[in-house]
Amino acid sequence: MLSDAHVAELARAARRRVGVALDPSKAQMYHLRLTPIARREGLTHPGELIEMGLMRPDDPAWDVMVDALLNAETSFFRDRAPFDVFAQAILPELAHKRGDGDKIRIWSAGCSTGQEAYSLAMLLHEAREEGRCGAFEVIATDISERLLDRARSGAYSQFEAQRGLSIRRLIRHFERAGETWRISDRLRASVRFINHNLLHDAGQLGMFDAIFCRNVLIAFDAETRADVLERLGEAAHNDAPLFLGADEDIAGGMRCFTPSRVHQGVFTRITGRAAAA
Numbered sequence: 628m629l630s631d632a633h634v635a636e637l638a639r640a641a642r643r644r645v646g647v648a649l650d651p652s653k654a655q656m657y658h659l660r661l662t663p664i665a666r667r668e669g670l671t672h673p674g675e676l677i678e679m680g681l682m683r684p685d686d687p688a689w690d691v692m693v694d695a696l697l698n699a700e701t702s703f704f705r706d707r708a709p710f711d712v713f714a715q716a717i718l719p720e721l722a723h724k725r726g727d728g729d730k731i732r733i734w735s736a737g738c739s740t741g742q743e744a745y746s747l748a749m750l751l752h753e754a755r756e757e758g759r760c761g762a763f764e765v766i767a768t769d770i771s772e773r774l775l776d777r778a779r780s781g782a783y784s785q786f787e788a789q790r791g792l793s794i795r796r797l798i799r800h801f802e803r804a805g806e807t808w809r810i811s812d813r814l815r816a817s818v819r820f821i822n823h824n825l826l827h828d829a830g831q832l833g834m835f836d837a838i839f840c841r842n843v844l845i846a847f848d849a850e851t852r853a854d855v856l857e858r859l860g861e862a863a864h865n866d867a868p869l870f871l872g873a874d875e876d877i878a879g880g881m882r883c884f885t886p887s888r889v890h891q892g893v894f895t896r897i898t899g900r901a902a903a904a
């Protein structure tokens with residue numbers, strides 16, 4: 628098992644690099660996740676990996692270790708309700724506002740292996756095919772190149788595909804290759820996966836009509852959460868909705884967002900004087 632001192636060093640590295648606050652009570656899980664990395668380096672114990680890293684604070688090994696500790700849990704149409712709200716309440720208004728003008732732009736921030744971004748692309752494709760919206764683009768970002776590589780491949784196991792997807796959508800948006808379900812080329816082309824750290828300025832990503840940042844803020848401490856909400860606010864058009872996870876709120880981000888009066892888990896980018904105050 629990792630010592631308290633090892634966990635404290637890991638927590639320092641995770642906080643500095645990705646803003647994530649590690650939980651000391653999960654020392655055993657961190658030990659298990661780091662063990663294969665230690666073995667690859669010819670070491671017997673992950674504690675040795677941390678001690679080696681301590682001698683070289685800028686060693687890329689820290690990035691590999693922090694990456695292995697990220698919580699990447701996700702699924703297609705996770706929790707269902709936010710996607711229904713998006714499709715039934717938000718998208719029709721957005722489509723009306725845009726008409727045949729600029730593309731509708733949606734951001735999946737902290738996209739893990741891509742299921743959230745592809746779920747949104749499915750909704751938008753279906754609406755487009757049925758003449759309910761015009762052109763769109765989904766930008767999906769994460770800090771982990773390992774997770775983004777998987778997302779870009781668009782390939783999911785039977786188990787992953789079954790979690791949250793109806794048979795109708797599997798047939799409509801996927802091709803089957805043996806035990807793997809692969810997102811159709813057309814759907815894949817509408818999602819752009821980009822490596823982006825939510826602690827950094829998001830200006831290069833452009834402005835968004837809706838942001839999904841679900842089950843990401845929960846891993847940050849209060850100060851980091853407030854910083855990240857501020858950056859999300861800077862990337863959101865006035866009145867744009869921000870979708871958070873079921874257990875998340877905008878404490879610390881009230882300057883930019885206000886809870887939707889109608890939809891739980893949805894927050895609206897504040898416009899005008901309230902935002903500037």
Ligand SMILES: C[S@@+](CC[C@H](N)C(=O)[O-])C[C@H]1O[C@@H](n2cnc3c(N)ncnc32)[C@H](O)[C@@H]1O
Nearest residue numbers: 645697698700701737739769770824825841842
């Ligand atoms: C639990 S997953 C959530 C995935 C998806 N949003 C969902 O709700 O199903 C959290 C994701 O946030 C990413 N993440 C954590 N810290 C980050 C940061 N500082 N910048 C960008 N992504 C980060 C992790 O790599 C992970 O993929």
